[in-house]
Amino acid sequence: MVSKTNQLPDKKLLNVVFALMTLGWLMVLSASIHQGYGYAIKQALFIFIGLFAGFLVLKNPISLFKKYSTHLFLLTLIFLVLVFMPGLGHEAGGSTRWIKLPLFNFQPSEMLKLTMIFFLSAFLIRQEEDIRKPWVGVGKTVIIFSIPALLLMLETDFGATVILAAITFGLVFSAGIYLKELIGLILILGSAGLLFISLNPVRSKRFFDFWATDLWSNNSDKVDQTKQALIGIARGEWSGTGIGAGIQKYVKLPEAHTDMIFAVIGEELGIFGMLGVLALYAFIIVKGFEISKVALQKGRKFSSYLANGICIWFSVQISVNVAMNIGLIPIKGWTLPLISYGGSSLIFAIIAIAILVRIDMENRASYEKQKHFV
Amino acid sequence: MVALKTQGYWTRNWLIWLILSILLIVFIVQSINIHSIQTQKGSIIEKADSQALRQVSEKAIRGDILDRNGEILATSLLRAKINIDPTILQKEFISDLAKALEFSETEFKDLMDSQLSKKRGRRYWIIKDDISLNSQMIGDIESLITDRRKVCAEMIVDKKLKLHQRILSKIGVQEYPNEKIKVNRCTKQKLAGVKIEKYTQRYYPRGASLAPLIGRLNSDGDGIAGIEQEFNDLLKGKDGEKEISTSSDSGSYFNPKVVTKKQNGKNIQLTIDANIQFMAYDAIKNSVKRHDAESGSAIILSPNGEILSMANYPADNPNDKSTYIPENYKNRILTDLLEPGSTMKPFTMLLALDQGKITATEDECFDVTKRIGHVIPTYNDKKIYKCMTVKKILQKSDNLGTVNVMEKLDKETVYETWSNLGFGKPLALIPSIETPGVLKLPYEWSNADKRTASFGYGPMNTNLAQLARAYLVFGNEGSMPRLKLFQNFNKFDEDNVKVFKRETVSNIANHLKAVVENGSGYRAKMRGHEVAGKTGTVDVRLASGGYSKKGNVNTYFSGFSPVENPKYFMSINLNKPKKCFRGYTNKPFKCEGSNSAAIAFNEAMNKILNNGNYDLQLAGN
Numbered sequence: 004m005v006s007k008t009n010q011l012p013d014k015k016l017l018n019v020v021f022a023l024m025t026l027g028w029l030m031v032l033s034a035s036i037h038q039g040y041g042y043a044i045k046q047a048l049f050i051f052i053g054l055f056a057g058f059l060v061l062k063n064p065i066s067l068f069k070k071y072s073t074h075l076f077l078l079t080l081i082f083l084v085l086v087f088m089p090g091l092g093h094e095a096g097g098s099t100r101w102i103k104l105p106l107f108n109f110q111p112s113e114m115l116k117l118t119m120i121f122f123l124s125a126f127l128i129r130q131e132e133d134i135r136k137p138w139v140g141v142g143k144t145v146i147i148f149s150i151p152a153l154l155l156m157l158e159t160d161f162g163a164t165v166i167l168a169a170i171t172f173g174l175v176f177s178a179g180i181y182l183k184e185l186i187g188l189i190l191i192l193g194s195a196g197l198l199f200i201s202l203n204p205v206r207s208k209r210f211f212d213f214w215a216t217d218l219w220s221n222n223s224d225k226v227d228q229t230k231q232a233l234i235g236i237a238r239g240e241w242s243g244t245g246i247g248a249g250i251q252k253y254v255k256l257p258e259a260h261t262d263m264i265f266a267v268i269g270e271e272l273g274i275f276g277m278l279g280v281l282a283l284y285a286f287i288i289v290k291g292f293e294i295s296k297v298a299l300q301k302g303r304k305f306s307s308y309l310a311n312g313i314c315i316w317f318s319v320q321i322s323v324n325v326a327m328n329i330g331l332i333p334i335k336g337w338t339l340p341l342i343s344y345g346g347s348s349l350i351f352a353i354i355a356i357a358i359l360v361r362i363d364m365e366n367r368a369s370y371e372k373q374k375h376f377v
Numbered sequence: 378m379v380a381l382k383t384q385g386y387w388t389r390n391w392l393i394w395l396i397l398s399i400l401l402i403v404f405i406v407q408s409i410n411i412h413s414i415q416t417q418k419g420s421i422i423e424k425a426d427s428q429a430l431r432q433v434s435e436k437a438i439r440g441d442i443l444d445r446n447g448e449i450l451a452t453s454l455l456r457a458k459i460n461i462d463p464t465i466l467q468k469e470f471i472s473d474l475a476k477a478l479e480f481s482e483t484e485f486k487d488l489m490d491s492q493l494s495k496k497r498g499r500r501y502w503i504i505k506d507d508i509s510l511n512s513q514m515i516g517d518i519e520s521l522i523t524d525r526r527k528v529c530a531e532m533i534v535d536k537k538l539k540l541h542q543r544i545l546s547k548i549g550v551q552e553y554p555n556e557k558i559k560v561n562r563c564t565k566q567k568l569a570g571v572k573i574e575k576y577t578q579r580y581y582p583r584g585a586s587l588a589p590l591i592g593r594l595n596s597d598g599d600g601i602a603g604i605e606q607e608f609n610d611l612l613k614g615k616d617g618e619k620e621i622s623t624s625s626d627s628g629s630y631f632n633p634k635v636v637t638k639k640q641n642g643k644n645i646q647l648t649i650d651a652n653i654q655f656m657a658y659d660a661i662k663n664s665v666k667r668h669d670a671e672s673g674s675a676i677i678l679s680p681n682g683e684i685l686s687m688a689n690y691p692a693d694n695p696n697d698k699s700t701y702i703p704e705n706y707k708n709r710i711l712t713d714l715l716e717p718g719s720t721m722k723p724f725t726m727l728l729a730l731d732q733g734k735i736t737a738t739e740d741e742c743f744d745v746t747k748r749i750g751h752v753i754p755t756y757n758d759k760k761i762y763k764c765m766t767v768k769k770i771l772q773k774s775d776n777l778g779t780v781n782v783m784e785k786l787d788k789e790t791v792y793e794t795w796s797n798l799g800f801g802k803p804l805a806l807i808p809s810i811e812t813p814g815v816l817k818l819p820y821e822w823s824n825a826d827k828r829t830a831s832f833g834y835g836p837m838n839t840n841l842a843q844l845a846r847a848y849l850v851f852g853n854e855g856s857m858p859r860l861k862l863f864q865n866f867n868k869f870d871e872d873n874v875k876v877f878k879r880e881t882v883s884n885i886a887n888h889l890k891a892v893v894e895n896g897s898g899y900r901a902k903m904r905g906h907e908v909a910g911k912t913g914t915v916d917v918r919l920a921s922g923g924y925s926k927k928g929n930v931n932t933y934f935s936g937f938s939p940v941e942n943p944k945y946f947m948s949i950n951l952n953k954p955k956k957c958f959r960g961y962t963n964k965p966f967k968c969e970g971s972n973s974a975a976i977a978f979n980e981a982m983n984k985i986l987n988n989g990n991y992d993l994q995l996a997g998n
Binding site for chain 2: 039173176177219220233234235236237238240246248250255270274275276281285288292315318322326327329330331
């Protein structure tokens with residue numbers, strides 16, 4: 004197997020990713036410093052673990068992931084089930100999503116986002132004929148989606164379910180399914196989502212109440228976090244209060260170092276900081292889609308789908324996190340990739356970026372080598 | 378490119394691009410727009426400010442009051458008290474906290490229990506007060522406050538459902554009631570409910586000896602008596618105001634902006650000498666007690682007009698904040714209006730001699746057998762003295778003799794001189810408490826008034842400080858300087874007022890020396906030091922007019938030492954002394970200046986003059 008591409012990683016992309024991670028680490032430090040240095044030290048450790056994993060990924064051809072996509076997917080499903088094992092699972096905030104590990108709690112749903120992309124990409128290539136015969140493929144896809152989705156719902160990880168749906172939809176869409184079936188798929192997924200929401204009256208009330216009443220006349224505790232996020236961002240004005248000088252993180256804004264880190268950036272670095280972060284993310288996503296396009300042009304469909312799936316994952320995750328931080332949607336547990344505190348999400352985000360970089364390197368490899376890549 | 382066309386990449390992916398572009402635009406617009414959100418209670422930025430910005434006042438430090446040598450007479454000490462809220466104190470900290478607070482653990486627990494059983498005030502419990510900031514206790518508690526410990530508490534949480542129960546409830550097949558169970562949860566926590574509160578406390582190292590002059594503060598930190606009251610604004614300074622960004626209980630703050638600058642209070646340096654003050658106070662205190670007087674005052678001046686001591690008794694210790702009796706903070710030297718009595722006689726003699734109306738020699742003798750107006754002869758029956766010299770009149774403090782001299786003067790001259798001596802004019806030392814005295818205009822003076830004025834009754838009243846100042850002519854060759862109480866401000870470049878000729882003054886000074894050596898002031902005589910002075914005894918004037926029939930008197934002694942180039946001038950007043958003695962025996966006798974105030978003068982002056990090699994540094998000397 005040929006694993007060397009004789010190409011260097013894309014410098015600009017790496018710079019942007021390192022810039023985001025460094026900023027992220029600083030913001031985690033700033034947002035958690037009142038609780039001691041524990042979070043910042045752990046986050047630094049996660050970055051190094053992630054970078055090591057990413058390095059390993061860079062050294063290996065993408066074909067490896069195609070080969071083992073099914074294994075990885077099944078392994079993730081096992082992990083998702085293991086979460087419910089007494090003694091292994093860890094519960095926090097009313098959800099059971101973690102497997103207890105010595106250093107940190109491993110969150111299989113973060114892994115699932117990546118392995119789902121592997122598996123679905125490989126599946127779509129295998130099933131290309133069936134996809135052209137629409138309904139059979141759609142049916143298979145729905146089954147593939149439903150198994151992990153059910154497990155995620157049991158873990159009450161609504162966010163991961165949404166991302167999983169988005170990845171599934173996006174990949175099938177990119178693979179060239181007809182619009183008719185796609186509308187059908189949307190209807191199925193949408194009604195499933197609505198059913199899930201309406202089954203639980205508390206959740207449905209929480210879901211719609213956010214837009215139903217004016218935020219500032221709504222005195223419910225549930226929108227308080229949103230209000231405080233907005234107040235924090237308003238304090239920042241154009242250039243922010245300066246790193247470390249935010250005050251919302253102390254008491255008023257819970258989860259400042261994880262889900263609400265974008266609001267802390269808004270407070271401490273201002274509008275410029277927020278727009279800068281958005282610009283960096285936009286660069287990564289545009290670059291990712293371009294890598295996906297080039298891979299497709301070179302006839303390497305698996306790599307193309309992979310890059311596409313990663314970009315869709317990132318765009319949804321970033322968009323939803325930013326949207327809830329700036330008060331467009333209600334707040335759910337949802338991290339900002341590469342920036343938020345959290346071992347699993349950070350490590351898998353770095354691995355995903357490493358895959359993008361590797362695909363790009365394979366894209367630029369000599370013609371001789373190209374045929375060995377997928 | 379062929380592959381791309383066949384795949385129809387753009388036809389499919391334009392939708393994703395469109396959605397992402399719209400999202401990006403929405404995010405940018407919303408990020409900027411957040412800052413202009415309007416709520417019902419004003420804009421979001423105002424809301425953010427009202428939530429984050431706090432006005433913090435910075436306490437200005439009150440200025441010190443110092444004596445002439447820079448010794449502190451009043452200062453503000455930083456002290457601390459420790460508050461405990463036993464309702465939120467974690468039990469894991471109790472044993473160490475008790476140790477830090479110097480209690481035994483059981484004692485501390487008992488205290489906490491009794492505090493917890495109270496209905497009110499249990500959240501704000503001052504367990505220790507008045508502790509020095511650099512004490513061991515504060516250090517121990519500060520390190521305890523920053524400590525984090527594992528704290529366990531029972532919590533009530535939802536009972537966890539089994540997996541199959543959860544699946545069933547998720548898909549809505551079966552509902553499970555919300556069961557609550559108790560669990561023991563442990564977290565790392567900081568000590569809660571213990572606060573060190575810092576405050577300043579006014580401290581007066583010299584205690585009661587200066588209390589009526591310096592005064593004291595009330596619980597709000599404002600002066601309510603004496604210099605503390607008069608110069609409250611100057612001493613107090615201005616509290617600063619700072620605007621800080623903070624989160625209510627974070628304990629951290631950022632971006633402090635100064636709204637008003639803190640101005641610490643100014644120090645006030647007095648001309649008072651704390652040691653002389655103490656000796657004078659001690660003498661006055663003894664004297665008031667010995668003679669069972671209502672009150673007593675003594676003022677000591679240096680010849681250049683600087684006030685070295687202003688002692689009053691009764692006086693309270695201002696460090697004892699439990700009681701406040703305004704009477705005991707009264708600076709009687711300035712507040713009380715007195716008839717100076719015989720202590721004025723030297724001035725009658727000075728004026729007559731200065732005008733050339735008398736010679737004040739041994740050859741000159743005034744007839745003291747005939748009554749003049751209402752003034753009758755003292756020695757009418759015994760006929761001891763047919764006539765008296767000026768020296769004798771002063772030695773025996775004879776009223777009729779003085780009136781004889783006064784008869785040679787006209788009232789305008791007397792008025793002018795008394796006015797030049799500063800009677801009836803305010804001293805402007807502590808204006809709000811000071812009585813300016815009374816000096817009636819000459820056209821209001823009857824003949825009787827003029828006669829009584831010669832021995833200190835009648836158309837003039839004074840406070841003790843004014844009387845003491847008039848005696849300064851003996852130390853300044855007939856000129857009288859202005860009184861000074863403050864060294865670092867209130868400086869007037871004013872020439873001394875020339876009242877008498879140099880020779881006149883030294884002549885009468887020698888007669889006053891004779892008063893002490895061999896006259897009514899003999900009890901003021903002391904070994905090794907020359908003293909000159911004059912006694913005075915005045916019937917207490919009643920508020921209704923007329924004089925007390927009960928024998929209530931004010932007794933005085935005004936004098937200086939040494940006679941040539943005097944160093945100290947001292948005037949003493951005892952208010953209504955009741956126990957006085959004749960000679961050195963214990964026979965009770967009517968109280969007079971000679972047997973009460975003169976003794977106090979002797980006691981104070983003796984201590985001051987004999988106090989080792991105590992050397993007074995006079996400003997300007």
